[in-house]
Amino acid sequence: xxxxxxxxxxxxxxxxxxxxxxxxxxxxxxxxxxxxxxxxxxxxxxxxxxxxxxxxxxxxxxxxxxxxxxxxxxxxxxxxxxxxxxxxxxxxxxxxxxxxxxxxxxxxxxxxxxxxxxxxxxxxxxxxxxxxxxxxxxxxxxxxxxxxxxxxxxxxxxxxxxxxxxxxxxxxxxxxxxxxxxxxxxxxxxxxxxxxxxxxxxxxxxxxxxxxxxxxxxxxxxxxxxxxxxxxxxxxxxxxxxxxxxxxxxxxxxxxxxxxxxxxxxxxxxxxxxxxxxxxxxxxxxxxxxxxx
Amino acid sequence: xxxxxxxxxxxxxxxxxxxxxxxxxxxxxxxxxxxxxxxxxxxxxxxxxxxxxxxxxxxxxxxxxxxxxxxxxxxxxxxxxxxxxxxxxxxxxxxxxxxxxxxxxxxxxxxxxxxxxxxxxxxxxxxxxxxxxxxxxxxxxxxxxxxxxxxxxxxxxxxxxxxxxxxxxxxxxxxxxxxxxxxxxxxxxxxxxxxxxxxxxxxxxxxxxxxxxxxxxxxxxxxxxxxxxxxxxxxxxxxxxxxxxxxxxxxxxxxxxxxxxxxxxxxxxxxxxxxxxxxxxxxxxxxxxxxxxxxxxxxxxxxxxxxxxxxxxxxxxxxxxxxxxxxxxxxxxxxxxxxxxxxxxxxxxxxxxxxxxxxxxxxxxxxxxxxxxxxxxxxxxxxxxxxxxxxxxxxxxxxxxxxxxxxxxxxxxxxxxxxxxxxxxxxxxxxxxxxxxxxxxxxxxxxxxxxxxxxxxxxxxxxxxxxxxxxxxxxxxxxxxxxxxxxxxxxxxxxxxxxxxxxxxxxxxxxxxxxxxxxxxxxxxxxxxxxxxxxxxxxxxxxxxxxxx
Numbered sequence: 001x002x003x004x005x006x007x008x009x010x011x012x013x014x015x016x017x018x019x020x021x022x023x024x025x026x027x028x029x030x031x032x033x034x035x036x037x038x039x040x041x042x043x044x045x046x047x048x049x050x051x052x053x054x055x056x057x058x059x060x061x062x063x064x065x066x067x068x069x070x071x072x073x074x075x076x077x078x079x080x081x082x083x084x085x086x087x088x089x090x091x092x093x094x095x096x097x098x099x100x101x102x103x104x105x106x107x108x109x110x111x112x113x114x115x116x117x118x119x120x121x122x123x124x125x126x127x128x129x130x131x132x133x134x135x136x137x138x139x140x141x142x143x144x145x146x147x148x149x150x151x152x153x154x155x156x157x158x159x160x161x162x163x164x165x166x167x168x169x170x171x172x173x174x175x176x177x178x179x180x181x182x183x184x185x186x187x188x189x190x191x192x193x194x195x196x197x198x199x200x201x202x203x204x205x206x207x208x209x210x211x212x213x214x215x216x217x218x219x220x221x222x223x224x225x226x227x228x229x230x231x232x233x234x235x236x237x238x239x240x241x242x243x244x245x246x247x248x249x250x251x252x253x254x255x256x257x258x259x260x261x262x263x264x265x266x267x268x269x270x271x272x273x274x275x276x277x278x279x280x281x282x283x284x285x286x287x288x289x290x291x292x293x
Numbered sequence: 294x295x296x297x298x299x300x301x302x303x304x305x306x307x308x309x310x311x312x313x314x315x316x317x318x319x320x321x322x323x324x325x326x327x328x329x330x331x332x333x334x335x336x337x338x339x340x341x342x343x344x345x346x347x348x349x350x351x352x353x354x355x356x357x358x359x360x361x362x363x364x365x366x367x368x369x370x371x372x373x374x375x376x377x378x379x380x381x382x383x384x385x386x387x388x389x390x391x392x393x394x395x396x397x398x399x400x401x402x403x404x405x406x407x408x409x410x411x412x413x414x415x416x417x418x419x420x421x422x423x424x425x426x427x428x429x430x431x432x433x434x435x436x437x438x439x440x441x442x443x444x445x446x447x448x449x450x451x452x453x454x455x456x457x458x459x460x461x462x463x464x465x466x467x468x469x470x471x472x473x474x475x476x477x478x479x480x481x482x483x484x485x486x487x488x489x490x491x492x493x494x495x496x497x498x499x500x501x502x503x504x505x506x507x508x509x510x511x512x513x514x515x516x517x518x519x520x521x522x523x524x525x526x527x528x529x530x531x532x533x534x535x536x537x538x539x540x541x542x543x544x545x546x547x548x549x550x551x552x553x554x555x556x557x558x559x560x561x562x563x564x565x566x567x568x569x570x571x572x573x574x575x576x577x578x579x580x581x582x583x584x585x586x587x588x589x590x591x592x593x594x595x596x597x598x599x600x601x602x603x604x605x606x607x608x609x610x611x612x613x614x615x616x617x618x619x620x621x622x623x624x625x626x627x628x629x630x631x632x633x634x635x636x637x638x639x640x641x642x643x644x645x646x647x648x649x650x651x652x653x654x655x656x657x658x659x660x661x662x663x664x665x666x667x668x669x670x671x672x673x674x675x676x677x678x679x680x681x682x683x684x685x686x687x688x689x690x691x692x693x694x695x696x697x698x699x700x701x702x703x704x705x706x707x708x709x710x711x712x713x714x715x716x717x718x719x720x721x722x723x724x725x726x727x728x729x730x731x732x733x734x735x736x737x738x739x740x741x742x743x744x745x746x747x748x749x750x751x752x753x754x755x756x757x758x759x760x761x762x763x764x765x766x767x768x769x770x771x772x773x774x775x776x777x778x779x780x781x782x783x784x785x786x787x788x789x790x791x792x793x794x795x796x797x798x799x800x801x802x803x804x805x806x807x808x809x810x811x812x813x814x815x816x817x818x819x820x821x822x823x824x825x826x827x828x829x830x831x832x833x834x835x836x837x838x839x840x841x842x
Binding site: 043044046047048049128131132135217218221222223234 | 354385386387388389390394397398401404405407594596597600601602620623624
């Protein structure tokens with residue numbers, strides 16, 4: 001790219017840089033504050049005196065956190081959910097997107113399937129019918145209640161379908177000439193070239209599974225089975241709404257600001273760790289999939 | 294006329310269907326386990342069953358399980374006690390944190406018609422369950438299986454406690470009571486007063502002078518302009534016994550915001566009265582003078598002002614010593630907070646509105662063969678365990694270990710004047726007029742803290758100090774202040790409220806905040822009242838008047 005050196009373009013660069021820096025700060029400051037609180041002395045934290053740097057640096061909250069059995073149990077449940085859930089999302093999306101990327105000549109019932117998918121994407125039964133189905137299937141209190149209801153991410157199927165459509169037909173024909181079966185074509189030809197798209201929807205799935213707290217609340221009858229975000233959601237208590245001293249004792253146990261901050265910091269680490277590896281595919285994947293073949 | 298006919302028909306249907314229920318259509322789901330109804334012996338409050346009776350519950354829990362290692366909500370000191378005493382055992386259909394999470398679980402249970410045998414619900418759900426005929430009439434088991442002590446506690450509310458749970462003369466639930474926790478008081482930095490040589494304020498004007506001195510002379514060395522006179526919540530007022538709301542200021546003007554009260558023989562909504570306008574005007578003038586937290590509209594942690602030592606005063610209930618002052622002391626042991634009563638003429642006589650006597654309702658599923666189990670558990674846990682069996686070792690260890698949430702069914706029943714009574718008992722014990730052994734378990738813990746404090750008030754540990762301030766200063770003020778009670782009349786939801794109430798509340802919240810912070814002049818109050826009436830307030834007032842007749 002040739003950069004013009006005129007005053008106006010330089011100024012616009014500076015403005016753009018400043019804007020981006022400001023936006024980065026907007027995202028970064030709250031996180032930094034949370035990290036600082038987790039390393040601070042708890043009375044400084046409850047007096048709101050912690051800014052971007054810890055006050056009276058210490059590791060107390062992290063050593064307390066290590067002893068918290070429920071936190072780690074929930075952490076493992078969330079990891080399990082992400083691993084199983086994301087794999088299932090990817091497998092089902094691929095298996096569905098491939099046939100749907102064919103024309104009606106090759107796959108006669110394609111439009112019927114397509115309509116069913118889009119219908120469910122636009123209209124859902126709502127929370128209570130979904131709850132009744134999950135309950136009726138005996139999934140309550142199992143990890144499958146968190147995974148199966150959203151096992152086919154329709155938005156991802158459509159994204160992937162459009163990506164498959166953009167693959168030149170001659171590629172498939174050539175493979176067929178060499179005697180490849182449909183499955184071989186899918187796994188040996190289509191999958192390797194659709195890594196960007198898969199990484200994109202994989203990331204969607206990981207973040208979606210990791211951050212979802214509500215289904216845990218809905219389908220788990222025992223707090224011991226809560227995934228991590230549901231567990232963390234329980235820590236959010238408004239102390240000024242107390243009207244009865246008997247509630248005080250119960251609430252005192254969750255009001256430890258530094259410990260809660262430590263929990264939140266640890267809870268964002270896994271997603272933070274996955275992001276850099278998948279991010280490079282993220283934008284390319286989105287754009288490629290969106291062009292209709 | 295038409296309405297009456299419909300109401301009559303509805304009542305008739307309800308009556309008919311509940312009689313059918315009493316005759317007892319066998320419920321296919323529970324019939325097999327508990328075949329026979331209870332015998333006369335078993336109907337007694339502490340009558341023990343021969344075979345273990347298992348009952349399912351919806352368990353509302355503290356946020357994070359705080360149980361001893363190896364204990365669960367189905368197996369701990371309390372369930373063991375109930376097993377020994379009555380031979381009953383709970384099984385939890387679901388467990389969820391008290392509040393939104395638990396309510397979510399209850400609404401799912403109701404929607405899927407899969408209720409546990411016993412659970413707690415709010416007033417609206419109770420009405421829904423009664424209308425759908427899904428829960429049992431408890432009138433007769435309340436009579437037979439509740440101890441006189443429990444009944445005396447319910448009766449201390451002069452019939453108000455059980456009234457909300459009674460439908461067509463039938464008791465459909467056992468409520469948890471909420472005992473009196475007013476007046477809220479003014480907590481003020483005594484060390485600041487002393488430093489400036491000021492006397493403790495007794496009237497609104499004196500309070501204004503003190504706040505002015507705090508803000509102008511900065512006794513806390515916070516730096517000029519950093520001292521906040523009064524910390525105030527953005528809801529301003531109308532939360533019973535709440536922290537940081539100015540209810541005790543409003544009551545001086547005979548204003549009772551957010552309450553349905555009787556004025557000149559008519560039912561009115563307290564927020565719309567002229568008296569409330571006066572209260573708001575006073576607060577607005579203070580805000581303008583810089584005596585109230587200038588950032589009150591956006592402040593999300595008011596307690597941080599108290600803890601960091603920036604604020605000099607706040608309105609709070611008697612237990613403010615336990616929170617947030619306890620945290621303030623941990624930050625700065627010299628922060629000396631003391632409670633005072635502000636009254637119109639300085640004579641200490643004040644008025645306060647009463648609250649909803651019930652906080653939640655425990656119901657028994659229709660078809661469950663042992664409805665008497667509910668009053669029996671209440672009698673065991675709220676009577677026998679706190680009096681006769683208060684030295685039961687496992688529970689004593691449980692409480693003293695700082696654990697929480699063990700009771701399978703946590704019906705809280707207390708005398709209306711329980712807080713005042715607590716203070717009187719503690720004071721008598723401190724004075725040597727009462728044997729410490731006769732105190733309840735909770736009071737014994739408080740008494741020990743008070744003893745520690747009195748030995749060396751200056752160097753007492755924070756928890757002893759804050760416990761003393763709450764119970765011997767705050768509760769004392771509560772017990773000894775003359776309060777004229779103004780009855781708050783209605784706590785439920787009328788038909789129009791379901792549609793319009795949340796909008797009206799929003800209107801009200803915004804109007805209060807805008808007037809106090811000076812974004813709108815005090816004269817805007819008139820506009821607010823007009824809008825409030827236009828947007829459904831008139832109709833709702835009519836419905837509430839009907840309901841309380």
